Amino acid sequence: MAIFNEPFALANKEVAGYKIYGFPYSTNTWRVLAVLHEKGLSYYPITVNLRTGEQKTPSFLSINPFGQVPVLLDGHLKLTESRAISLYIEKVHSSRGTKLLNHKDYKKMGTETMWMYIESFKFDPPATILTLELAIKPMTGLKTDYKVVNETEPQLEKVLDIYEEQLKKSRFLAGNRFTLADLFHLPNIEYLMNTTTKRLFEKRPNVHRWVTKIMARPAWKKACDPNAWYDK
């Protein structure tokens, strides 16, 4: 077990592979780790303790002024925003590991990009609220606001109705291959499948099939396992 107390010293250390500032229970960190595992890439995790508010300390704000993880360091390049980091890794390592985007067929890539943005603007807003209320708050001793839950679940249902129709037509959201568009959904789904919101996914047969399939990916199991994080 290695929980790093001095991440900023470590950031200057020369290591093989990417350095990732993150936290083992952070959805946005999981998103990037899933991509790294799909590509079979090594990485060097640097823990930013979100429980103690380390992400809002001056030393971390000098790394990411938005005070959030993950942050990727690749030599002198520093990237924030988990989806941007994911796209960067996939682009640089397009021919390695799982092919997570179509880089050659622009129409297919257009469809994949559309489903990535549907995740960002349609799925993520209600899913993040429900994850916070039903998973993160109980985990950290805070009280769930069921008024918020009851207002948000119907918004998620509208999105899942559209997903159900799409997933009748194809195995994954952007076609018959697993892509970043599917992967981007995993972090919130992982938490929500351990909450009462689970039933919204389960009562839609094609959504349920899709959720089961993408959650079972070995790369995903490694990405969201807190023990794997500390073992690095």
Add this chain to the structure above:
Amino acid sequence: MAIFNEPFALANKEVAGYKIYGFPYSTNTWRVLAVLHEKGLSYYPITVNLRTGEQKTPSFLSINPFGQVPVLLDGHLKLTESRAISLYIEKVHSSRGTKLLNHKDYKKMGTETMWMYIESFKFDPPATILTLELAIKPMTGLKTDYKVVNETEPQLEKVLDIYEEQLKKSRFLAGNRFTLADLFHLPNIEYLMNTTTKRLFEKRPNVHRWVTKIMARPAWKKACDPNAWYDK
């Protein structure tokens, strides 16, 4: 002047260039039109009247189940989500008109992608709320909720403080060239510069310089001009 009453008949008509379902006062429509003008591409606009709720009619929902504009048609390809459409157009026409992304230098593209996602997840949420409250609601006879405005402006200020620091270092957000990362901000900025929120941009000198610069682009002036829309 041509306001199209039968968009779905027109959608089957063979025309040169892209077909765009949109609305002349829609921020998300403007975003795509700006890209088309930057690339010097012709397009065929199909009006979906958001004022009468045409976007929620069964015939439009069969085109976009989310009930939103813009939608791009390119032959058999149908794309929603303005940022995905923008990326598709830039990718297909990378060597034409304004170069809106670095397609060869992956590190530069990574930085550009990061700033696109900062727009999506940091700037757009407060900016969209303020645009709705201070510009769209008054324009459509609805009452501004100043409690919401007062809660949201400090969120936008935090983002603009970070932009100010970045724009001290470079002419545009992702470096010294105008890219999609800048362009994606224009629709909300266009509305907000005609509201009291304008002062938040103006009191930050580098943000103010950037806003003035990007709003002055000829492609942008065409994109957000409702008259240009009807003249097509």
